[in-house]
Amino acid sequence: MTGSDPHVWERLEPAWHAAFALFVLVTAALVVTNPDAPTVAGTALLAVIGLVHALLAPPAMRDAPSRLGAAYLAVTVPATVALFALTPVGSVMLFVLFPMVWRLLGTRAAVVVTVGLVAAVTAIGMLLSGAAPGPGYLALYGGAALSAVLLGLWITSIAAQSDRRAALLAELERTRCELAAAHREAGALAERERMARDIHDTLAQGFTSLTLLVRAAAGEIDRDPAAARRHLDLAERTARENLAETRALVRAAPPAPPAGDPLPVALSRLVARCGEAMRAGAVGGGADGSEADRSGAAGAGATLDTAGWDPPGPGRCTPEREIALLRIAQEALANVRRHAAASAVAVTLRRAEGGTRLEIRDDGRGFDPAAERDGRFGVNGMHGRATELGGTLTVLSAPGAGCRVIAWIPDTAPDAPGTEARAPQETAPEAADPPETASRETAEPAGGHP
Template sequence: MDQQSRTGDRFRIRIVRRWYHGCWVLMGLCPPVIAVHDRMDATKYTTWALVAALAFTYLALRLFPGNPVVRPGRFLGVLVLVLGGTAILLDGGAAFFIVSLPMFWIYAATQRQAIGFIAAAATATLIGNFTGSPFSPGNVVFTLIGLAGGILLGLWMDRVLEHGEQRARVLGAELERTQSELAVAHQRQGAAEERERLAREIHDTLAQGFASIVVLAEAARAGLETDPEASAGQLVSIERTARENLAEARILVGAPAAGDSRPGGLAPALRRILDRFVEDTGLTVDAELLDIDCDQRTTIALVRCTQESLANVRKHAGAATVGVVLAGGPAGVELEITDDGAGFSPVAARGFGLNGMRARLAELGGALTVTSSPGEGTRIFAVLPTRVRT
């Protein structure tokens, strides 16, 4: 049972007690006062004094519940005396006794104490019946019925409440255990998602950069003796690739590259990537790049998609021409990359790169569409729903 349910239960119990207290005042305290209203003897003023003493004790208990002077046990003791006194003065008192029975269960500290006070109140009421005149057998019978019914009903209610509290404790423990297990599951899920994100970042940045550097380094080493000039150019490409990767890493963590006080836009970043791709591969690239101003996360996502797509073209496509189009469409920023290479079956593709691109775009509310078939080239279409300024 959660905190809200327990609060609701306590609120309902308070409402029920307030209703009972109101009924006790109307049906317990008021009838003796009204019964002696027309009498002119000492009975009238004695009854009023007893009821006033009981009402004063009750108000003190309600208004100062934490006061050690006003204790529930003292109030119940006064109630027993008043029940006995009114039974003598009013030739009965069974009704007052029966109406007051819940008071003993509400304010007694234990079951034994409640039963003891009820027995004392019943005894005082019976003594009042036998002492007062005339004797009323009906009051005796109702007093005994009230005694038995009050004890049995109180014990049953205590049993019900105790069972409810036990069930609440069990449910509370189960809830805490479930919340703990859920927190552990969320923690594991968060760790798995973070590992996946790191793997995707490493694949799209460090792995691609290192792969390019390795290819250039192998080519430069092979041409050191036969074509030193080409090897020198390849070394320059290695240096430039490393510097650009460093700049991209700084953009990724939100820090500008050294000597640059503002982050670069999406179109310039794509032009640098395409220029390097042409220089490294010698392929023909047709690019239409609209100068779009978009946020950093969108820029990084589309840059990574471009890098991954070009890496796949280099490794698998065997293409001669690559087309790249960056535009702002009705759905947001649109990036299209096509090649005239060997193509493949997207359904059978199991590479990490395509899945990584899809996950990256999905995190930003975007989508990736791959259209390809063997011998027909490949089309990569990425869209991100972001507002752009052209």
């Protein structure tokens, strides 16, 4: 029998060997107690059968079909036929010999051996009885051979089904392991991407600000000590904020807005820092810590308008969403400072369509959103933060016409029960706005450069 299920046979093998030994002992008892049976010859044949089974059957069953199994049957089949020729009680051993034939041989070989074994036993029975061959014996032989073959084929089919089931289970286990490995890899990649985005949006920008603030202070230390001290104070505040961000990343906790302030207050700090940088003429300047009015200036050249902002109800705009909006504003304002050459930037925060709408608008050099650019990690990060929370990110710009970055994030996830997040439709820019060259949900850098 080919391809046997190792789990089934290994589990049943001890019981099978015990049953085989029991049949040998029972046959030996019948031979000894039968006065017509040749006791010495019968017990000798049974001893040979038992010894060969003990030595060859276990390894032959574990590696069937094999030459070892053929050698086993080459001894036990003739010995059993000879035992039957000596005494009819030898037929008891046929009950355990036929299963061994089908266990140790392939299907075709097992059919041949089975038919031959039944023919030999039938012929010996006819000779011992002295009866002439007739239809009755032929019917008996044919029925016995057919029954033995059908029984063997049935056992083989059961074992083959076990093979297929074992192969399927093994394949399912391999697939499960592969999926688990893929999930672990995907999780690791997502975590690395999250860490890279957080580092870019927080630590990297903070270090850039520190470098530029120290450079500005070094240039003014002789001609304007007061301005140099102001820049150094801002550099110290930036370093402290970076230290807090670093500790949050080490703890794997989501970074909180500066000083744990509400979103409008945290934005006012961010806009004030941008305005201070624009006043000082130092790209990447720091904040002075002042808070802006709800619709007033937060620093020369940078304004914050929160007149359309009404805090949502409890549990609606979660801290995770506020942090995402704050990071988008942080990246957009950093691009304005680095690339736009703008004289003014306006940040607007308001409620819209069951969510929060944040717009960063500058009057800088602008750009063509359709143009290919390299190094768009920050912009992709803004886009990722918005879309991960079910929101959108839209960029409207044209060369020489400034830029608008518009982010909208719903208060609840799109798949939350009883809710349906719907992004507000951005209208065409007015005459004073940059010409409409937009790419919705395809983030482009604020201020005209990646």
